[in-house]
Amino acid sequence: MGEREFLIYLDPATRTCRYRHYHVSQGQKIVEFRIQLEIIVAGVWYAVVRYDTAHARPHRDILHPNGSQTKECWKDIQPLAH
Secondary structure (H helix, E strand, C coil): CEEEEEEEECCCCCCCEEEEEEEEEECCEEEEEEEEEEEEECCEEEEEEEEECCCCCCEEEEECCCCCEEEEECCCCCCCCC
């Protein structure tokens, strides 16, 4: 099983926007992933949107400034097999 993690700045000059990428693979199949967009405001990093498989099914979480989240599950995508 392979596990990889990356932190990538989308604006290398100012470093105010980045995304985190994490995935686990078995052979050539991705069996788990998390990708999160983050921005920095007044020196604090905030998550804006996250795509992941935290509940065994790929979905998107929109992370609002007030701390609430909107979860969008994709019903036409099969759960990832382990």
